[in-house]
Amino acid sequence: MIKNALFYSTQTGIISSWYDFAILITVFPVCHWGNTGHKGRWIGIGSFLMALGSFVCVLPHYMASPYRYDETQLNRSEHGQCTYRDDLVSDCSKHLSGSASYLNPYFLMFLLGQTLHGIGATPLFSIGTAYLDENVSQKASPVYLGKKIAIHSVVTSIGPVIGLFVGGFMLTIYTDFDRVDMSKVKLKDSSDPRWVGAWWLGFLGSAILAFITAFPILMFARELPEAKKHRLKDVNQVHAISQINDKDVILKGNLKYLPQAVWNILRNPTFVTTIVLGIFESIVINGFAAFMPKILEAILSTTPTKASYLSCQLFSAIVIFAAAAGVMLGGALIRQFNLQVSGMLKLIFVCHLIALILTPCFLIQCPSHDFIGINLNYDYQRIKGSTDNLHATCNANCYCTEKWNPVCHTGTGYTFYSACYAGCTNWVQNSSGTYWSNCACFDELISYASEIQYKDDRLQEGFCEKKCGYVQWIFLILLFLSVVASFATGIPSQQIMLRVVPFEQRTLGIGVHWTFLRLLGFIPGGVLFGMMIDTACVKWKEECGKRQSCLVYDSYRLSWTIMAVAIVCKLVSILGTILGYITYRPNDLDNNISVQTTDSRGPLSLTVNDDRPPDEMINSFDAGD
DSSP states (O other): HHHHHTTOOOHHHHHHHHHHHHHHHHHHHHHHHHSSSSSHHHHHHHHHHHHHHHHHHHHHHHHHHHOOOOOOOTTTTTOOOOOOOOOOOOOHHHHHSSSOOOOOOHHHHHHHHHHHHHHHIIIIIIIHHHHHHHHSOOOSSSSHHHHHHHHHHHHHHHHHHHHHHHHHHTTBBBBTTTOOGGGGGOSSSSSTOOBBOOOOHHHHHHHHHHHHHHHHHHHHHSOOTTTTHHHHHBOOOOOGGGGGHHHHHHOOOGGGGHHHHHHHTTTTTHHHHHHHHHHHHHHHHHHHHHHHHHHHHHTTTOOOHHHHHHHIIIIIHHHHHHHHHHHHHHHHHHHHHHHHHHHHHHHHHHHHHHHHGGGGGGGGOOOEEEEETTTTTTTSOOOOOOOOOOOOOGTTOOOOOOOOOEETTHHHHHSSSSSTTTTEEEEEETTTEEEEEHHHHHOOOOOOOOTOOOOOOOOEOOOOOOOOTTTTHHHHHHHHHHHHHHHHTTHHHHHHHSSOOGGGGHHHHHHHHHHHIIIIIIIHHHHHHHHHHHHHHEEEEETEEEEEEEEEOOHHHHHHHHHHHHHHHHHHHHOOOOOOHHOOOOOHHHTTOOBBBTTTOOOOOOOOOOOOOOGGGOOOOOOOO
């Protein structure tokens, strides 16, 4: 859709982040009223809204005319070679109407769809988490609690990644397969740079699934039968500052009590620590999720098609297993060492430290692409900066246009902007593709690099791909380990968030947590990465002087930029974890009482593991003692 609607990377980032903006403006009302309402109905209605949002995102496909790809009829030539004729007529008025704009109706329609997605998802990930936590037993141990949330975290973590995997497959299907005669489409497959995949199929599938899922969710009871019994066994590890006695203030549905309840949560330094950790993790996660194909294309010096494959299939598989392994590892460590809040903060610190050490893996690069006239001149000299030199003496009389149709010389790995800019005058087409020969600019380039050996002087359509060997596998392995370490912090962070606030404020605590994550994490994350990627662009696609999308990136600059952002986020997370550990003060230390249950209606003798020194440990006791 980016190619079809001519969106900037920044606009793509805005669309990705708009979902989080919608959550931001609705999360407080939903959490405040949903906390005392029928949680199942709130979640079911949210599912209906998500289905409607996905349907809205499908509409641009049917509202727009079928995609018309450029058939490269340059200078009345069907194959874009140099014909030495200046008879091209360009009508810019046609291009200006479709150029990338923030008032583009399709751009606005995607924003509407993302708004409905965000509003609908708010009950699911705020009220839904609390609903799960209230109705499943902890059994007075972090073991079962860790398992419970581990299952939830694994599903919510790998769900979007599976979506990317399926989306990658759908992009191999032509976008208008349902509206045009495919026998008349001259594009061979997705390896053609003009190809646009069926981006809308994912939205259609999610609309159907969300609509069907809403019905059984609406049938859930307000409270499951065993919920009250489970709460009798919940261990209280509330931070001393957040421990309050006036529960009526929390339970009242009047919005005038909301600021007081929110302030009580924000006074909790350990809870604020989980917010900081979530913010900087979400910046990295959202940025990588939105732009991973471009990042992989630049770092691994591969073709856009293979980058999409690596991102949506191989990379998605890696992330699925890494995320699942990380989440389960976090739960297993909590189980193995019976960690409480202080211990989980230590675990988070170690995981972030490991991820920080592995972050420089983004500097592991394959040899960069050689784009003649963009980063390598026709005289075999490197071009510094973003100033391209497509025009040269060898193609001066070809009157080439800015149509992007790259051609490659496989023997040398050189990629030209088009056959016209390569100065090719002859072409031949067979079952294996289209080939150009008698290319003046290629001959000129070789004259400056006489040491290069090659057997065939023909150029073929498409990108050249650099051989990377084992380097790409080293990169993917280190990336896998980094993802494992990062996701291993998921369960500890979520458990700390739920444990250090009063039971009656858990839903509101989740809402506060989500608000800050969206406001300072996910929303700027996509936009930030989009802007960072755009700064590394060395060749833009332009139509009548208006910038469209980036065609070629400086892989070296892009890698350093991404690594710098990731390192800063990890360093802040480590600092926040240290501050959270220092400021954590369990409620029982202040009041000199044992660890109590959150719903203590009778004597309950528990032995709860504590990370503090033995002289500070307070043994649990029976109420009758």
